[in-house]
Amino acid sequence: MPSTLYDKLWNEHHIKTLDSGESLIYIDRQYLHEVTSPQAFEGLTKKDLKPWRLGANIATPDHNVPTERGRSFTVENIDDNISKIQVVELDKNCNKFGIKQFDITSSNQGIVHVIGPELGYTLPGMTIVCGDSHTSTHGAFGCLAMGIGTSEVEHVLATQTLKVSKLLNMRVVFQGKPQQGVSSKDIVLYLIGKIGTAGGNGHAIEFSGNYIENISMEARMTICNMAIEAGAKVGLIAPDTTTIEYVKKHSSLSDNDLTLAQNHWNKLSSDTDAIFDKEIIIDVSNIKPQVTWGTSPEMVVDYDATLPDLNSDIQANKKNIELAKQYMGIEEGQKLTDLKFDRVFIGSCTNSRIEDLREAAIAIKGKKVSETITEAIVVPGSGMVKAQAESEGLDKIFQDAGFIWRDPGCSMCLGMNPDQLKPYERCASTSNRNFEGRQGNLGRTHLMSPLMAAHTAINGVIGELL
Amino acid sequence: MKMIGNEIQIKGIVASIDRDNIDTDQIIPTEYLKSIKKFGFEDYLFDGWRYLDEGKLGISKSQRKINQDFVLNQEPFTQANILLTRDNFGCGSSREHAVWALRDFGIRVVIASSFGDIFYNNCFKNGVLPIRLSKDQIESIFCAEVKEMSISLDSRTIEFNDTEQYAFDVEDNLLERIVLGLDDVDMTLKYAEDIKLFENKRRKEKPWIYADE
Numbered sequence: 001m002p003s004t005l006y007d008k009l010w011n012e013h014h015i016k017t018l019d020s021g022e023s024l025i026y027i028d029r030q031y032l033h034e035v036t037s038p039q040a041f042e043g044l045t046k047k048d049l050k051p052w053r054l055g056a057n058i059a060t061p062d063h064n065v066p067t068e069r070g071r072s073f074t075v076e077n078i079d080d081n082i083s084k085i086q087v088v089e090l091d092k093n094c095n096k097f098g099i100k101q102f103d104i105t106s107s108n109q110g111i112v113h114v115i116g117p118e119l120g121y122t123l124p125g126m127t128i129v130c131g132d133s134h135t136s137t138h139g140a141f142g143c144l145a146m147g148i149g150t151s152e153v154e155h156v157l158a159t160q161t162l163k164v165s166k167l168l169n170m171r172v173v174f175q176g177k178p179q180q181g182v183s184s185k186d187i188v189l190y191l192i193g194k195i196g197t198a199g200g201n202g203h204a205i206e207f208s209g210n211y212i213e214n215i216s217m218e219a220r221m222t223i224c225n226m227a228i229e230a231g232a233k234v235g236l237i238a239p240d241t242t243t244i245e246y247v248k249k250h251s252s253l254s255d256n257d258l259t260l261a262q263n264h265w266n267k268l269s270s271d272t273d274a275i276f277d278k279e280i281i282i283d284v285s286n287i288k289p290q291v292t293w294g295t296s297p298e299m300v301v302d303y304d305a306t307l308p309d310l311n312s313d314i315q316a317n318k319k320n321i322e323l324a325k326q327y328m329g330i331e332e333g334q335k336l337t338d339l340k341f342d343r344v345f346i347g348s349c350t351n352s353r354i355e356d357l358r359e360a361a362i363a364i365k366g367k368k369v370s371e372t373i374t375e376a377i378v379v380p381g382s383g384m385v386k387a388q389a390e391s392e393g394l395d396k397i398f399q400d401a402g403f404i405w406r407d408p409g410c411s412m413c414l415g416m417n418p419d420q421l422k423p424y425e426r427c428a429s430t431s432n433r434n435f436e437g438r439q440g441n442l443g444r445t446h447l448m449s450p451l452m453a454a455h456t457a458i459n460g461v462i463g464e465l466l
Numbered sequence: 467m468k469m470i471g472n473e474i475q476i477k478g479i480v481a482s483i484d485r486d487n488i489d490t491d492q493i494i495p496t497e498y499l500k501s502i503k504k505f506g507f508e509d510y511l512f513d514g515w516r517y518l519d520e521g522k523l524g525i526s527k528s529q530r531k532i533n534q535d536f537v538l539n540q541e542p543f544t545q546a547n548i549l550l551t552r553d554n555f556g557c558g559s560s561r562e563h564a565v566w567a568l569r570d571f572g573i574r575v576v577i578a579s580s581f582g583d584i585f586y587n588n589c590f591k592n593g594v595l596p597i598r599l600s601k602d603q604i605e606s607i608f609c610a611e612v613k614e615m616s617i618s619l620d621s622r623t624i625e626f627n628d629t630e631q632y633a634f635d636v637e638d639n640l641l642e643r644i645v646l647g648l649d650d651v652d653m654t655l656k657y658a659e660d661i662k663l664f665e666n667k668r669r670k671e672k673p674w675i676y677a678d679e
């Protein structure tokens with residue numbers, strides 16, 4: 001029977017079907033961070049268990065860490081005592097159980113979904129889990145990767161398996177060549193606008209088409225990262241030469257292992273006659289830069305569009321639109337380009353990789369951040385991205401323009417560390433969620449590409465990408 | 467949850483929130499994810515809607531400015547154990563804290579037309595039953611302004627206004643986990659031998675997966 005990539009990964013990792021009808025699948029890799037692991041480690045201790053396979057686990061603190069650290073920073077320097085406890089707890093648990101951690105002082109510390117691939121821990125064909133919904137990012141390597149809850153983190157630590165039911169298959173085919181200035185972030189936001197945040201519920205989405213074939217691993221990660229915003233906990237892209245080149249550069253596999261592995265990775269694609277439960281084809285050549293206007297990633301429009309008005313009957317749920325408009329401080333008849341911005345955030349596991357920073361840096365070179373912007377920050381996703389950017393002089397370009405150059409972490413993607421919006425501040429953000437309060441109590445988030453965020457920093461408003 | 471004869475019933479007060487896409491950041495904001503405990507989240511449930519001021523972990527309800535317009539602050543809904551909402555409830559972040567907050571507040575059942583996948587799974591690990599109904603059924607419950615409901619887990623039906631009855635569907639094994647409070651880790655470790663066999667074979671066939679050990 002012809003199978004999809006997801007079916008193949010599922011079958012390869014399937015240990016057994018349980019009486020309950022669920023399946024036990026084997027997990028190759030688990031990433032851990034400080035927020036969703038403490039209760040899992042506590043559960044392990046209570047049951048007097050040890051991690052099933054230590055080497056499967058890689059940990060790093062990212063959500064709580066301040067991003068103004070400098071060289072001699074240690075965990076003791078975290079001002080917020082409650083945040084500090086979580087980071088200390090991760091240190092303690094990793095030491096106690098012997099789990100490899102890139103701690104807050106490590107030059108490899110960073111957002112877990114950024115460091116995994118770049119340190120070569122994410123390899124094609126793996127099953128990967130993490131107590132974080134953006135684990136879908138790793139699907140860009142043809143991994144069956146998904147976010148799980150804390151009880152499941154404990155389950156994977158203790159048993160190296162996950163108890164799950166199979167998802168349905170969905171394929172999104174992106175065809176064509178995008179216009180200048182349109183990035184993978186715009187493409188994925190456009191998709192979410194089309195199918196909605198529940199569009200992929202219950203499905204694993206495979207992204208394919210010549211657009212996908214032609215883009216870099218960084219761009220593919222941005223797309224798989226936001227599969228969860230389309231409701232799909234699994235996003236997938238079949239490994240190809242782009243994938244294998246990336247892996248060769250980033251992993252430390254021996255030649256022997258690499259040859260063996262490559263034979264296997266070459267088989268990881270959907271059969272041509274495989275059947276998908278849902279399929280959608282999108283022509284990317286007409287997509288304009290996308291910006292969200294509301295409080296859900298599906299509330300997204302062309303950057304120059306007039307915002308949905310409450311009297312039009314295009315949108316089904318007027319109540320949701322009204323609530324979102326109120327929260328976002330948007331008046332009837334306004335356009336996105338009418339809004340004045342207070343802050344700019346370039347970062348997060350969606351858009352904090354080297355390519356993202358390069359794109360933004362080129363756009364702002366020799367220009368100045370608008371005086372109307374209170375603060376514009378750039379937060380590299382990892383120590384490695386930061387070092388690479390600095391070696392290319394990107395930090396200088398950003399700083400000369402008036403951006404603040406920070407240390408790696410989740411930063412303003414979520415209001416857990418010192419980088420937060422103040423009430424009613426409007427932010428141009430390259431992150432993935434514009435939920436109410438996500439970037440700080442009553443803060444207003446507009447999601448967009450790094451390029452659009454860079455332009456917004458310079459102009460103070462959203463405008464043409466000239 | 468009460469055993470009535472052989473029948474397992476959940477009876478109680480229904481609080482309704484008329485919104486689509488209530489994400490886990492709304493159910494519990496990130497600030498409270500700083501806790502390293504698994505309990506004690508009741509005061510932070512729907513924090514951004516329930517209070518007029520900004521909260522911090524450790525600050526209790528009595529020290530906060532209450533938003534009287536929010537349903538969970540109004541009688542009798544302060545005692546609600548059933549939550550009615552619209553589409554795609556629990557989308558977004560994987561935080562199990564969202565379910566812990568619902569559970570700690572006393573919510574035993576959430577009714578929606580669909581749920582975020584990760585949230586849906588997390589519910590069953592913590593004794594909260596997510597029930598999916600059709601959009602039309604949800605609409606009629608909203609229209610009828612139902613305040614009390616009775617849910618039978620045996621017959622998988624919900625009953626309200628004495629006469630109305632809707633059937634719902636839920637996988638046997640998931641329901642069983644809620645009713646018996648089973649622990650997944652203990653259950654899976656019964657298959658330790660199967661896991662070991664699988665792992666040894668994999669180690670031989672795909673050594674690169676284990677290369678960094």
Ligand code: SF4
Nearest residue numbers: 134348349410413414
């Ligand atoms: S950057 Fe944002 S979305 Fe990514 S892991 Fe951190 S908090 Fe989650």
